[in-house]
Structure formats: structure tokens, C-alpha cells
Amino acid sequence: MTRQPGPFDLSLGQGAILPLAGHRLFSSADVDEARARVARVYCDHRLDVVRGGTFSAVQNRIEGRSLSVNIMTYGSKTMIAPGALERFFLFQFPIRGHASVSNGDNIHEIGGGRSGVLNPDAETCMIWSEDCVQVMIQVERTALEALARTRFGLPAGAALRFAGSNALSHGSGRAFAGLLEHVVREADFGCNLFDGPDLMAEQVETTLMVGLLQSQSHNLSDVPAPAAGPRAVRLAEAFMTANLGNPITLEVMAAEAGVSPRALQSAFRESRGRSPMTVLREMRLEQAWQDLSHPGPNTSVTDVATALGFFHxxxxxxQYRAKFGCSPIETLRRARQA
Structure with a gap:
């Protein structure tokens, strides 16, 4: 069987053009200059050439609101010792070469399709191989931990902790790497997804953070979804009823109900047999039937649909025919003929 190429199966021989080449932050053959340039966007650190190769540091970077995607290489075997990162997590994935990582008691090797994440509150020291090229996501600690609380049940006041290395060759790891590669390739083609409309760019960042949490080993792996009872369902449904014409996300509903999105989904499946978003769609369809059955002189199917968030x-x-057995225009015509 022919092996299907995995994400970031890139040809990165010596002299190859690095990903994000059009988004160069700096390049330098001077160790002190490279250290200073990297420190501006990461943190102060020790940088020493261990041996071999010609030192030639390159960092390419695209930035969002809460995270950045970076491509980095040093061109020679190097030791990087930043101490504690403090304000950010750092996802690392060598797309060429390998690295040895010591991050407190989180000690692992990355490369050969394996990735890892540096915890911000632990002393860190790394050795990158001479040919190492890494794709990295720098994500604000507050943003990632907030997402871990709302989506994954991280207890209030608890710290998020990553451990070990993780293969990105299958399952959620492959999906995450594929998404990350898509973001990089789009930037290479002149479409930086972080520069899009605010909501779209925010969603790209959120999806990357969710992918990071789903693909990497951490202390949330065995945390069960907190239970949400009937009260949360009632609060969510009341919020839906009052906001049928407004954009509503699962996260907003969960916040209104005072539970995590995962807990709200579980509660709806248990008590309603459907997801919250399915219930919301059914409510909107029922409101559409009401509006079309009692039309005003200027009522149109398009206006009713778009006012309730149905833009397709x-x-x-x-969906309307599946629920009511007739088309929206048929409902409107019958109402006007009555």
C-alpha cells in the first residue's frame, strides 16, 4: 500500500525555501543579534552554538490576537535556555531534524513526526539538532487556559499542564497538523487567515487552540465533563427563545447557563435527545413557520429566513419541508389566501 503523505511532509533539503518565507521576522548569522531578535517576541534566553554547521538563524512569523505561528531554524546545533516562559505556552513540531527538550519534569524528544508543548511555569532548556527546522505556535497562557476551562473542564484556579511528546501521524494529531499546515500554506499563497474579518480570524485561532488541546497530552485527559442539570437546559432554551434573531454560539449559550459547552451538550442529549444547536435550529424553524403563517404586507421568505440566521x-x-411537509413559499401563499 502506498503511504499517504502526512501533514508537513515538505521537501526541506539544505537551501530549500522555508514555509512563511514571505513573512520573515529576521535572519542573522550573528548569535547575539539572533538572541535579541527572538527575545523581542518570546522572552529573554541563553543561546549557545554547540557545534557543527554554520549558524544562520531564521524566524518567519504570522501573528493573530492570542497566538502566532512561527517557522524557526538556527542552522547549527544549538542550546536554547529561556528559563520559564511565564506568559505563553509554546507548541513545537520539527519538520526537519529533532530536538531534546527539558521543561521542568516534562522531558521528551521531538522530531520524526512527534511534537510537544512547553509549559510556561517550568524551567526550560532545549538542544536543537544542526538541521532542525520547527513550526511553532506561541499562544498566550491566559487564552489557552480560558479555552481549556470552557471547552475541556479545567477546574477554576487550576493550571494547564502538558506532558511528553505526541505523534501527529493519525487521528486528532493528523487533523491538527493538517489544519496548521493549511494556515501556513494559505499565508504562503498570500492569504494570511489571521488578517481576515475579525470573526473569521478569531475562529481560526480558536480552532488551532482546540486542535492543540485535542492532539497533545495534558492533565485534562481524564477530567470528566462536569454535570449540567435540567436548570442549565432551561436557561439555555430561554436564552435561545429571547435571541432567535441574533447570532448564538454554543459557547455563548453555555456561559448564559453557567456551565461548560461540553456539559451543556451532555445535558441536552440526556434531557432532549438532541444537541443544543439542533434545538436552536428547530426553534428558529418554528418561528419561521409562525412568521410566514401570519405575514404582513411586505413579508418574504428571504427576509424571514435571513432574520432568523438561515443564510443558505x-x-x-x-429543513423547513422536512419539518412541516411543505415549502416556506407554500406556507406564505396559503396564509395570504386565507
């Missing part, structure tokens, strides 16, 4: 009219028509 064909899909709206299919």
Missing part, C-alpha cells in the same frame, strides 16, 4: 436559502427550504 436552499438548505433552509429543505
Amino acid at each position: 436559502l436552499g438548505r433552509f427550504g429543505q
Whole structure:
């Protein structure tokens, strides 16, 4: 069987153009200059050439609001000792070469398809191989831990802790690496997804953070979803009813109900047999039927659908017919003929 190429199966021989080449932060053959340039966006650190190769540091970088994606190489075997990162987590994935990592008691090797994450509150020291090229995500500690609380049940006041290295060759790891590669390739083609409309760029960042949490080993692996009872379901449904015409996300509903999104989903499946977003769609369809059954002189199917968040009219028509056995326009016509 022919092996399917995995994410970041890139040809990175010596002299190859690095990903994000059009987003160069700096390049330098001077160790002190490289240390200073890296410190500006990461933190102060010790940087020593161990041996071999010609030192030639390069950092390419695209920045979002809470995270950045970086491509880095030093061109020679180097030791990097930043101490504690303090304000950010750092995901590392060598796409060429390898690195030995000591991050407190989180000691591991990365490379050969394996990645890892540096915890911000532990002393860190790394040795990168001479040919090492890494893709890295620098993500603000507050942002990632907030997401871990709302999506993964990190207890209030607890710290998020990563451990060990993780293969990105299958399952959620492969999906995450594929998404990360897509973001990098789009930037290489001139479309930086972090520069898009605010909501879209925010969603790209959130998806990357969720992918990081789903693909890496951490202390949340065995944390069960906190229970949410009928009260949370009632609060969420009341919020839906009051905001049918407004954009509503699972996260917003969960916040209104005072539980995590995962807990709210579990509560809805247990008490309603459906997800919260399915219940929301059903409510909106029922409101559409009401609006079309009691039309005003200027009522139109398009206006009713879009006012309730159905912007794909064909899909709206299919969902409406599946629920009511007729099309939206048929409902409107019958109401006007009555």
C-alpha cells in the first residue's frame, strides 16, 4: 500500500525555501543579534552554538490576537535556555531534524513526526539538532487556559499542564497538523487567515487552540465533563427563545447557563435527545413557520429566513419541508389566501 503523505511532509533539503518565507521576522548569522531578535517576541534566553554547521538563524512569523505561528531554524546545533516562559505556552513540531527538550519534569524528544508543548511555569532548556527546522505556535497562557476551562473542564484556579511528546501521524494529531499546515500554506499563497474579518480570524485561532488541546497530552485527559442539570437546559432554551434573531454560539449559550459547552451538550442529549444547536435550529424553524403563517404586507421568505440566521436559502427550504411537509413559499401563499 502506498503511504499517504502526512501533514508537513515538505521537501526541506539544505537551501530549500522555508514555509512563511514571505513573512520573515529576521535572519542573522550573528548569535547575539539572533538572541535579541527572538527575545523581542518570546522572552529573554541563553543561546549557545554547540557545534557543527554554520549558524544562520531564521524566524518567519504570522501573528493573530492570542497566538502566532512561527517557522524557526538556527542552522547549527544549538542550546536554547529561556528559563520559564511565564506568559505563553509554546507548541513545537520539527519538520526537519529533532530536538531534546527539558521543561521542568516534562522531558521528551521531538522530531520524526512527534511534537510537544512547553509549559510556561517550568524551567526550560532545549538542544536543537544542526538541521532542525520547527513550526511553532506561541499562544498566550491566559487564552489557552480560558479555552481549556470552557471547552475541556479545567477546574477554576487550576493550571494547564502538558506532558511528553505526541505523534501527529493519525487521528486528532493528523487533523491538527493538517489544519496548521493549511494556515501556513494559505499565508504562503498570500492569504494570511489571521488578517481576515475579525470573526473569521478569531475562529481560526480558536480552532488551532482546540486542535492543540485535542492532539497533545495534558492533565485534562481524564477530567470528566462536569454535570449540567435540567436548570442549565432551561436557561439555555430561554436564552435561545429571547435571541432567535441574533447570532448564538454554543459557547455563548453555555456561559448564559453557567456551565461548560461540553456539559451543556451532555445535558441536552440526556434531557432532549438532541444537541443544543439542533434545538436552536428547530426553534428558529418554528418561528419561521409562525412568521410566514401570519405575514404582513411586505413579508418574504428571504427576509424571514435571513432574520432568523438561515443564510443558505436552499438548505433552509429543505429543513423547513422536512419539518412541516411543505415549502416556506407554500406556507406564505396559503396564509395570504386565507
